[in-house]
Amino acid sequence: MSLDTAPAASSAPPAAAPSAPPPGRRGLRPGRIGVHAFLMTVSLAFLAPLLLAVYASLRPYDETSEHGYFSLPKNLSFDYYRQAFSDAEMTKYFVNTLIIAVPGVLVxxxxxxxxxxxxxRLQMRGSIVLLMLFTAGNLLPQQVIVTPLYVLxxxxxxxxxxxxSMTMFDxxxxxxxxxxxxxIGFCVFVLANFMRTLPGEILEAAIVDGAGVWTQYWRITLPLCRPALAALGTLQFTWMYNDFLWALVFISDGDKLPITSALNNLRGQFFTDYNLLAAGxxxxxxxxxxxxxxxxxxxxxxxTLGSTKG
Structure with a gap:
């Protein structure tokens, strides 16, 4: 006599489904590889002059003049850095640059x-025209007014x-x-556009609480603009620090020149050691x-703040 029994359930666990790759990890595609290769190439092209200057500053001039700047080094040292710092009196010129750049950035x-x-932020007539005037000032070539400013x-x-000198000159x-x-025109343009992205309800609530214009500006709006101010401060310091034209035109006393002018002290009358100049x-x-x-x-x-707004 036979009994019909149900087939025994298999004790083996079911096969696991293939897991999908994490959303943050994507496969290497030819387009993605090409983008990274392009970015690396552009980065190296921008860094090449700086890397070559650092490489040349660590080598003696006799070695590079004999074997070329792209040859393998035989002797590397920081002697040129010590010589450049002392010969060019860079401490004095660094102080001169800070006297110009720090107040310039803050003001x-x-x-x-x-x-x-x-x-x-204020409801005033002609605000767009005023912003256009400040922005248009950036379109004026600086070299055009060198002579009028010199006379002034x-x-x-x-x-x-x-x-x-008892005058603004020198x-x-x-x-x-x-x-x-x-x-100031460029900074007004950037800050005005940044302030427009701030929620207007914040100032409305401050006005209801009795905040005046100065409180709205100093204690509410300005702290919210800290990222924009930091970005502009970095750019402004770099531009003012690297400026060479205006100091050359308006300062005649060599002891007042900024650090960019100190490099001229490393150039000899009949011979220039370009490795020493690179170190400077x-x-x-x-x-x-x-x-x-x-x-x-x-x-x-x-x-990047506000880039995805709207």
Whole structure:
């Protein structure tokens, strides 16, 4: 006698379905590889002059003159850096540059934030025209007004404690004034557009609580603009630090020149050691690199914040 029994269930676990790749990890596609190869090529092209300058500054001039700058090194040292720092008296010129750049950046951001707040947050007539005028100032070539400014600064009197020449010429004030005048338009344009992205309800609530215009600007709007101010501060410091034209035109005393002019002290009358000049150039470039590294997070946040708005 046979009994019909149900087939025994298999004890083997079911086969696991193939897991999908994580959404953040994508396969290598030819287009993606091409984009990365292009970005790496462009990055190396921008870094090549700096890397070559660093490489040349570590080698003796006799070695590079005999074997070329692209030959393998036989001797590497930091002797040129010590010589460049001492021969060019860079400590004095670094101080001169800070006297020009730091007040220039602070005054530019302070005035630009004032104008940007009035244009973007206050209901005033002609705000768009005012913004257009500040933006149009960036279109004026700086070299066009070199001669008028030279004549003007020689006629503007200053007390002796502000200028040895008793005029704005041959003083730090002339360089700061020119830097602020030319850079404030760009800063107003950036800050005004940034302030427009801030929620208007914040100021409305502050007005209901009795906040005046100064409180709205200083205690509410300005702290919210910290990323934009950091980004602009980094750019402005770099531009003012690297400026060479205005100091060459408006300063006649060699002891007042900024750091970019100190490199001329490394050029001989009949012979120039370009490896020594490369070491001096690397030293001059270090402060801007340090400022960018310190403010890198705020700089990137200031450039990208509001990019996806709307």
């Amino acid at each position: 530019t951001l302070f005035f630009a934030s004032f104008v940007a707040f009035a244009v973007a 600064f020689n006629r503007i009197p200053l007390p002796y404690w502000m200028s040895d 003083s730090y004030w002339s360089i700061v004034a020119v830097q602020v005048g030319f850079q 150039s690397v030293i001059v470039a270090l402060p801007t690199l340090i400022v960018f590294l310190l403010l890198q997070r705020h700089f990137i946040a200031g450039l």
